[in-house]
Amino acid sequence: MTMNPETAWKATLGELELQMTKATFNTWLKGTHLLSYKDQTYVIGVRNAYAKDWLENRLLDTILRTLAAIVRERVNIQFEVKDAVENNDFSPAPAHLNGKNNETQTPAPPAKTRAMGTSPLNNLTRRYTFSTYVVGASNRLAHAAALSVSENPGETYNPLFVYGGVGLGKTHLLQAIGNKCQQAGYSVCYISSETFTNDLIQSIRNKQMAQFRERYRTVDVLIIDDVQFIAGKESTQEELFHTFNELYSNGKQVVISSDRPPKAMATLEERLQSRFEWGLMADIQLPDVETRKAILQAKAEQMGVYIPEEAVDYISQHIQRSIRELEGAFNKVMAYAQLADGRIDMEMVKMALADQVRQPEKLSVDRVLDTVCSYYNVSREDLISPTRGKAIAFPRQMGMYLARTETKASLPQIGMKLGNRDHSTVLYGYKKINELIETDASIRREAMEIKANLYESGSYPASNRY
Missing domain, CATH: 1.10.8.60 (Helicase, Ruva Protein; domain 3)
Incomplete structure (x- = not known):
């Protein structure tokens, strides 16, 4: 007996909920439903274009595989944006894990508690807006999530955790959220983690903790920039933990930025790390x-x-x-x-730009290979050896690619430096990395970081890739 398409989709959601983390399921799949079915094609309604894009590019294979296993036939899936206004049962905010007992809790919608612009610590720069933020492959996820948060603070992606290297636009994005929310009438507090710490110390000294908590726990949107600086500061983490809980339980929005993901902050308390991961974590990479x-x-x-x-x-x-x-x-x-x-x-x-621009003609193949070895924590002997394991073969191919693009050496000359390898082997390695750079953001980021290190003094910290 053929399963009813509606039942099949509900069964698929049930199975996916078991396969995925609760945050992933609640953010992207909870609330989706079957719009139509024809010729083995399931048309699924999603709440916005961003969710549609994410499902199509990140989760489609998993969903297709699960649905096909349930109905025992090959199927197709299409996602369509369905207006939440027309479907009252189709606008749930993502549920978030309770840090103590893993139960879900749905925050109440935030109320506009203050008149626009009266927040005591917004420190917002007017020129940092979404209209002046340039979107590309390196920041598309973070931008889309930030825009969604600014339109519905406290209802989606709470907290929003944005991370990435120095000078990649995190502050611009956080302030764009703050400016848009403030324009909509929400009270906004934008601060750096250093300001939060200094304010805490001063409030303790002056015995003004009640006023301190009033400042940070009564706003609609709390935005903290560079939160990595609170790592190791026990009192600051304690106060931020309780501030976060107070805001979150009242359905207020929390937005955080860092130069690394929570798990990479060695001295960040586990309970804060857990809360930072409740919502959506979006990274910003080096721009292409x-x-x-x-x-x-x-x-x-x-x-x-x-x-x-x-x-x-x-x-x-x-x-x-x-x-x-x-x-x-x-x-x-x-x-x-x-x-x-x-x-x-x-x-x-x-x-x-003479003092900033690299001069490729001054680079040697040896310098390129030494830089690659330093980045991946391998030796020149490893690169020259016949070893074909991925831990050595990948850095070797990266060396071939960069020696080809950053020096004037010929393919045979590069091959000679790599254990007298044939020019066709070097060409294959070059093409392999070139293809990966076009399709894999993490590989593109590695190549750009190694290039940057080629033209500056000092050593680059070894990558954790292998």
Whole structure:
């Protein structure tokens, strides 16, 4: 007897709930339902375009495999955004785990407790808005989640934990949330973790803890930047733990940023680590070249200046470590342009960035291979050896790729440095890494980090990849 499609989908959700973490299931699948079924194709309603994109790109294979196993036939799945207003049973906020007993609790919708702009510690910069934030492959998840939080604070992705390296735009994104929420009439407190700690110390000294707690526990949206600095500070962690609980239990939004995920903070209390992971964790990676170009073009538009396309290409190709460094390079070019009566040409751009731009002709294959070895914590002997295990083969191929792109050495010359390997082997390694960089964000990030290290003094910390 063929299973009813509606029943099949409900059974699939039940099975997926067992397979996935509660946070994943509640965020992406809870509340979805069957819209239609025809010719073995299940059309599933989801609450927004972001959820649709996530399901299609991250969870589709798992869902298809589970559904096919239940109905015992090959199936297709399509996701469609269904207006939550038309479907009252289709707008649940993600439930979150209770840290003590793993029961779910649904926060109450936040009330707008204060008039706009009266929060005591918002410290928001008006220019940091979503309209001035350039979105690319490296930050798309974080941007979409931040936008969703700003539209429905306390109802989705609570807390929102954004992490990534220095100068990649975390502060811009957090302040964009704060500005949008404040414009909507919510009271917002935006602070750095250092400010939170200093305020706590001062309040203890002055015996004003009641006022301290009033400041942080009565806002609609609490945004804490660079939370990694509270690691190891017991009193700060204790106070933040209780502040978090108070806000969360009242359905208020908490947004946090860090330069690393919670589990990587060795001296962060486990109970705080657990709470930071309750909602959605979104990382921001190094921007790819297209995103860097878009950032430069947006910057020029904001300043009302014209910068030639070839200059944009040059800057974006050579300045790669962070958005902060990219904007610094742009500002330096603009400063030089003012001295040249506003004229921007390639000679002037190269002159302005001479101390920042790498010079590939000065690099040797040996330096490239030594840098790769340092990054992956392997030896030159490992790279030269006939070993084919992934722990050695991958760094070897990365060395081939970077030696090809960052030096003027020929394929045979690179092969000679790697144990007299044939030029066809080097070409294969180059193409393999090139393909991975196009499809795998983590590999792209590694390649960019190694490149950045090639042109600066000092050693780069070894990667944990292998």
